[in-house]
Amino acid sequence: MLARVRDWLDERFGWDELIAPLRKKTVPVHRYSHWYFLGGITLFLFLIQVGTGILLLLYYRPSANEAFESVQYIMTRVEFGWLVRSIHSWAGNLMILTAFAHMFSVLFLRAYRKPRELTWVSGMLLLFLALGFGFSGYLLPWNTLAFFAIKVGTEVAGQVPLIGKWLVVFLRGGEEVTGATLTRFFGFHVALLPGITTLLIALHVALVQRFGISVPRSLEAQWKTLPSVKREMRFFPNFLLRELMAWYVALGVLGALAALAPWELGTKADVFAPAPAGIRPEWYFLFMFQTLKVLPAKVWFIDGEVLGVLAFGAGGLLWLLLPFFDRNGQGRARQWILGAGIFAVAYIIAMTVYGYAAK
Amino acid sequence: MCPKDSAAQVPREVAQSPVRRRFAEFLLGGGLLASAISFLYPILRYLVPPAQPDLGTDSVVAGRVGDLRRNSGKVFRFGNRPGILVLTENGDYKAMSGVCTHLNCTVQYRPDLRQVWCACHNGFYDLNGRNVAGPPPRPLELYEVHVRGEEIVVDRRRGA
Numbered sequence: 001m002l003a004r005v006r007d008w009l010d011e012r013f014g015w016d017e018l019i020a021p022l023r024k025k026t027v028p029v030h031r032y033s034h035w036y037f038l039g040g041i042t043l044f045l046f047l048i049q050v051g052t053g054i055l056l057l058l059y060y061r062p063s064a065n066e067a068f069e070s071v072q073y074i075m076t077r078v079e080f081g082w083l084v085r086s087i088h089s090w091a092g093n094l095m096i097l098t099a100f101a102h103m104f105s106v107l108f109l110r111a112y113r114k115p116r117e118l119t120w121v122s123g124m125l126l127l128f129l130a131l132g133f134g135f136s137g138y139l140l141p142w143n144t145l146a147f148f149a150i151k152v153g154t155e156v157a158g159q160v161p162l163i164g165k166w167l168v169v170f171l172r173g174g175e176e177v178t179g180a181t182l183t184r185f186f187g188f189h190v191a192l193l194p195g196i197t198t199l200l201i202a203l204h205v206a207l208v209q210r211f212g213i214s215v216p217r218s219l220e221a222q223w224k225t226l227p228s229v230k231r232e233m234r235f236f237p238n239f240l241l242r243e244l245m246a247w248y249v250a251l252g253v254l255g256a257l258a259a260l261a262p263w264e265l266g267t268k269a270d271v272f273a274p275a276p277a278g279i280r281p282e283w284y285f286l287f288m289f290q291t292l293k294v295l296p297a298k299v300w301f302i303d304g305e306v307l308g309v310l311a312f313g314a315g316g317l318l319w320l321l322l323p324f325f326d327r328n329g330q331g332r333a334r335q336w337i338l339g340a341g342i343f344a345v346a347y348i349i350a351m352t353v354y355g356y357a358a359k
Numbered sequence: 360m361c362p363k364d365s366a367a368q369v370p371r372e373v374a375q376s377p378v379r380r381r382f383a384e385f386l387l388g389g390g391l392l393a394s395a396i397s398f399l400y401p402i403l404r405y406l407v408p409p410a411q412p413d414l415g416t417d418s419v420v421a422g423r424v425g426d427l428r429r430n431s432g433k434v435f436r437f438g439n440r441p442g443i444l445v446l447t448e449n450g451d452y453k454a455m456s457g458v459c460t461h462l463n464c465t466v467q468y469r470p471d472l473r474q475v476w477c478a479c480h481n482g483f484y485d486l487n488g489r490n491v492a493g494p495p496p497r498p499l500e501l502y503e504v505h506v507r508g509e510e511i512v513v514d515r516r517r518g519a
Contacts, residue, residue: 055405077409080401248394 021209025235028215032109036213036239037246038102039123041199044247045095049133050255052088053190060140062186064179067235068268082262087264091254094282096134099127100348107341109213110326110334117323118205122322124201129197134282136189142182147269148279150185151177154347159309178271212288280355287351288312290358319344411439421454421513424506432468432475435513441465442502442513443475447486452504455488455514460497475499 009015027036059078060069076083103123106112112120139150154177158168171179215223223230233239281289288308295304318325326333408458421435421444432445441457445468455475457465464479474491475484482493488501503514 055402058406059408079407079409081405083401224479238385251394 019236022236023234025209025212026232027239028219029215029231029233030215030219032216037243038105038206039096040243040251041233041246042095042098042102043205044250045091045098045254046197047094048091048251049088052084052091053194055084056088057190062140063182064269067140067182068265069289071141071265074229081260086258086262087254090136090257090261091241092134092164093282093284094250094254096130096258099130100284103127103340104345105213106355107322107337109214109216110337111216111218112323113214114323116207116211116214116318119204119211120323121309122204122318123324124322126200126204128316129193129200131284133189133193133197134284136185136193138282139185140189140267141268143266144269144273144276145266145279147177147271148275148280150181150309151275152289153281154181156305156309159303159305160313161306161310164266171238177273206300251290274305283356286355287348290351290355293355401477417515419513421509422511423506423509424511426511430470430473434465434467437502437513437515443468443499444488444504444511444513446473448473452506452511453486454502454504455484456500456502458499459495460490460499461493461495464498 006015027033056074059070059074059081061067071085074085076082078084086338106123135150135153135215139146154171156166157171160167169175171181171184172178173184178293280286291312292305292308296305299307322337324338415464416438419435419442421436421437421442424431427433427444427446429450430448434443436440436442437457439519443457443466445453446457447453456473459466459477459479459482461477461480461482464474464477464482466477466482468474469476472483473486475486475488476482477484477493477495480494483491484495484499485491488499490496490498500515505512505514507510
């Protein structure tokens with residue numbers, strides 16, 4: 001039966017020809033090979049997000065009057081609704097974690113080198129999009145914590161010179177965070193971002209296909225001089241099966257977290273209530289949030305906030321363009337990038353821990 | 360990932376033992392199947408919306424005396440569904456289910472024909488709810504009407 005379907009497809013689309021590159025595709029095997037799984041796991045978590053997101057859309061209502069109640073309804077009345085929402089929240093967080101880990105592994109293995117500059121750029125854009133997903137999705141349950149976090153977060157966007165004010169109004173759908181903001185964020189979260197992300201993922205994966213998987217430079221040189229020590233694994237089925245096992249483990253971790261530590265809902269946002277103590281954004285924004293908190297009100301003649309926002313903006317832009325600073329892959333530039341990478345990891349971890357400890 | 364080919368380390372006769380192989384396949388396949396079921400089951404249960412409680416009303420105030428002119432009707436809310444109240448030319452109140460028995464459209468009163476009419480597929484009912492023309496297969500459920508002071512109260516006849 002399966003063979004007949006296959007023949008039918010082959011006759012019309014040249015199936016065998018289409019998947020021939022997949023058969024020939026190989027994955028290098030060396031002691032850093034396990035880092036190759038992170039991108040795939042991130043993709044898998046994205047697929048989980050699409051699936052659970054669609055499920056949540058069956059009951060969620062994007063309006064200030066109904067959003068909180070509809071999520072409450074999902075969590076208390078709909079069967080397994082608590083699980084679906086919990087998985088969506090956890091998978092979102094894990095996806096950002098694996099995306100960061102993937103980015104840093106590519107950075108330290110220097111896999112962004114020529115010809116893979118655009119693979120890096122598309123990946124960085126995907127990381128920014130993931131943060132956008134997190135930011136916009138955080139507001140959707142319309143609870144107190146999210147309401148104030150978004151208020152602060154969009155206010156920070158207002159510090160951007162020249163376009164700040166316009167940006168705030170664009171994000172909030174007005175001067176203040178209101179039901180209009182919720183409607184916008186809902187649109188961003190379920191239509192705009194998924195559309196762009198899907199296209200970029202297609203590009204990102206196509207580029208990985210086109211260039212093959214990067215091998216660390218030292219190994220590359222070694223394999224070139226001594227081809228007999230070169231080790232590879234066929235992508236299909238050897239690597240794919242391993243990747244699927246990694247997905248399976250990720251799913252196990254995700255299910256355990258979602259079931260044992262269900263995501264809380266909190267209390268409904270009240271636009272006129274004072275902000276409760278301990279307002280902080282999701283952990284992946286915490287290092288930026290904490291930085292803005294510790295910056296003095298005025299640094300020389302610039303506002304502390306403005307300086308922080310500019311610094312993070314510039315940092316993000318430099319990070320995006322990182323491969324273009326490592327042109328020849330030797331000496332100074334390489335040292336700088338390595339140093340910047342270590343500094344960034346240390347800074348993010350330290351500021352995040354500080355943010356949690358500071359209360 | 361293990362760079363060595365682990366299968367190569369297993370003695371040949373063990374690797375090729377059909378019983379062991381089948382057992383391993385059974386474990387793998389069974390595990391995957393069990394996982395798939397444990398993912399699909401919650402999803403299927405999730406897809407079924409929780410039952411909306413029927414408000415369980417058997418009696419409702421459908422309007423006030425003087426709301427309706429003679430030979431006119433209005434749709435009122437009876438629990439989760441619409442009902443229709445008609446004041447006939449003779450001054451009698453009639454009330455019945457407002458949901459057409461054909462395909463669930465909401466009916467309306469036609470003063471020109473003195474009948475209850477469903478606009479969706481041109482179905483007609485008389486003022487006792489009987490399906491008299493068009494596609495409706497069954498009559499509309501008739502309710503009892505009582506006038507209590509200024510209020511027009513509609514009751515569902517239980518067991519009728």
